[in-house]
Amino acid sequence: MHPHMPPPTLPTDPVQIDALIIGGGIAGCWTLDRLTRAGRSAVLIEKTALGSGQTIWSQGILHSGLKYTLAGSFNKSARAIREMPAVWRACLAGESDPDLSPVALRSEHCHLWRTDSLSSRAAMIGAAAGLVTKPVDLAPTDRPEILRDCPGKVARLDEQVIEPASLIARFLELHHHRIIRADIAQDALLDIPEPGVLRSITIQGVTLAPRTTIITAAAGAPALAEVLHLPAPHSQTRPLRMVLARSASLPPLNAHCVDGMSTRVTITSTQDASGRTIWQIGGEVAEQGALRTDAQTIALARAELAAVLPSLDLSTIEFATYEAPRAESRTKSGKRPESVTLEHCARTIFAWPSKLVLAPQLADDILAALPPSENSSSPDALADALAHLPRSEVAIPPWETASFSR
Numbered sequence: 001m002h003p004h005m006p007p008p009t010l011p012t013d014p015v016q017i018d019a020l021i022i023g024g025g026i027a028g029c030w031t032l033d034r035l036t037r038a039g040r041s042a043v044l045i046e047k048t049a050l051g052s053g054q055t056i057w058s059q060g061i062l063h064s065g066l067k068y069t070l071a072g073s074f075n076k077s078a079r080a081i082r083e084m085p086a087v088w089r090a091c092l093a094g095e096s097d098p099d100l101s102p103v104a105l106r107s108e109h110c111h112l113w114r115t116d117s118l119s120s121r122a123a124m125i126g127a128a129a130g131l132v133t134k135p136v137d138l139a140p141t142d143r144p145e146i147l148r149d150c151p152g153k154v155a156r157l158d159e160q161v162i163e164p165a166s167l168i169a170r171f172l173e174l175h176h177h178r179i180i181r182a183d184i185a186q187d188a189l190l191d192i193p194e195p196g197v198l199r200s201i202t203i204q205g206v207t208l209a210p211r212t213t214i215i216t217a218a219a220g221a222p223a224l225a226e227v228l229h230l231p232a233p234h235s236q237t238r239p240l241r242m243v244l245a246r247s248a249s250l251p252p253l254n255a256h257c258v259d260g261m262s263t264r265v266t267i268t269s270t271q272d273a274s275g276r277t278i279w280q281i282g283g284e285v286a287e288q289g290a291l292r293t294d295a296q297t298i299a300l301a302r303a304e305l306a307a308v309l310p311s312l313d314l315s316t317i318e319f320a321t322y323e324a325p326r327a328e329s330r331t332k333s334g335k336r337p338e339s340v341t342l343e344h345c346a347r348t349i350f351a352w353p354s355k356l357v358l359a360p361q362l363a364d365d366i367l368a369a370l371p372p373s374e375n376s377s378s379p380d381a382l383a384d385a386l387a388h389l390p391r392s393e394v395a396i397p398p399w400e401t402a403s404f405s406r
């Protein structure tokens with residue numbers, strides 16, 4: 001043996017666990033927390049960095065459902081989501097588990113403004129119906145400076161906005177001893193006696209025997225289905241090209257600009273590592289950006305910002321884009337799914353939250369779908385077994401790596 005090679009590790013007795021969760025975005029992290037709090041033994045395996053993919057790309061808005069009522073009716077999406085902001089609010093205040101009080105809040109609320117068209121006026125009225133969180137109209141003096149000159153109505157909406165990297169960092173802090181980094185297709189020995197039944201998985205000599213395998217790997221789910229000898233799950237990808245704006249003088253803004261039945265732009269704000277303000281710009285611009293190049297999308301974003309924020313000085317702002325395809329459960333229309341989805345295949349569950357805000361609902365549904373615990377290992381025995389395995393870190397936000405230009 002080479003003198004610098006680590007000694008080979010001998011396989012241990014299988015560690016019985018209730019659930020192996022594969023994929024460490026918000027769906028996997030919240031599920032790990034929920035199962036553990038319910039007394040289940042669970043381990044999360046992440047292939048790269050926690051949150052890489054949709055969670056780190058997301059705008060962090062804890063939607064109340066308003067965006068989904070723009071057609072004026074109270075649809076299934078809005079109904080699924082309306083209880084969620086209160087669940088998150090209690091966690092973020094440290095009054096309920098998981099204790100998310102250390103998570104960075106970008107804002108306590110969002111603003112909502114509209115372009116001055118009749119159709120968007122009608123949509124705002126329809127939107128207010130049936131929601132737990134209702135928009136509150138603001139007098140011009142109470143508006144954020146940058147929205148003062150907007151010709152239409154401006155409202156405040158009590159949707160909190162969180163910093164996704166900080167959210168994932170909090171779950172890592174709470175559960176670091178149950179989260180490992182591995183690519184199960186390459187780094188693990190798998191015992192799969194029949195499709196969808198992962199009887200055991202061995203990583204660096206540690207064997208885990210899960211009763212249920214939960215796939216929360218989003219875009220990685222089809223490849224994992226293949227590894228587990230299953231047909232591809234019912235999923236779809238919706239392309240998006242998000243826009244980033246950066247400047248030391250940009251004011252923080254967390255707001256939706258509504259035009260008719262669609263969200264023309266959704267802007268959320270954060271700061272980069274050098275303290276500059278970053279705007280993430282989504283909504284219609286990002287959907288149209290999916291069909292355009294980087295330069296065309298930036299041109300579109302500039303034109304949109306000039307139209308909907310007339311007082312914004314665009315001359316000092318640098319722009320970049322990033323591709324952020326949504327990976328979600330398939331719908332007949334190809335449009336966004338309305339709520340969480342679980343797909344059962346033998347002892348495997350594919351789980352799709354459809355939105356970050358719905359992660360608590362998804363985790364509750366997964367817990368309810370699990371068979372009862374049987375011979376599962378104690379938390380201490382599990383932590384000991386995993387102690388020397390590689391750990392995962394939190395993903396880097398897109399504005400830290402994007403190439404900006406004027």
Ligand SMILES: Cc1cc2nc3c(=O)[nH]c(=O)nc-3n(C[C@H](O)[C@H](O)[C@H](O)COP(=O)(O)OP(=O)(O)OC[C@H]3O[C@@H](n4cnc5c(N)ncnc54)[C@H](O)[C@@H]3O)c2cc1C
Pocket residue numbers: 022023024025026027028045046047048049050051052053054055056057058059060061062063182183184216217218219220221223224240242282324325326327351352353354355356357358
């Ligand atoms: C641009 C954008 C903005 C959004 N804004 C919002 C918003 O403001 N509010 C909201 O509620 N929702 C928002 N969403 C939706 C939300 O981000 C997603 O619904 C949510 O993050 C999905 O979480 P997830 O854990 O299912 O998937 P992901 O976050 O994509 O995580 C999947 C994880 O699985 C890992 N993985 C993949 N393959 C493997 C493998 N083989 N083994 C192990 N791990 C693997 C990946 O590395 C990744 O960490 C937004 C989405 C996008 C794209």
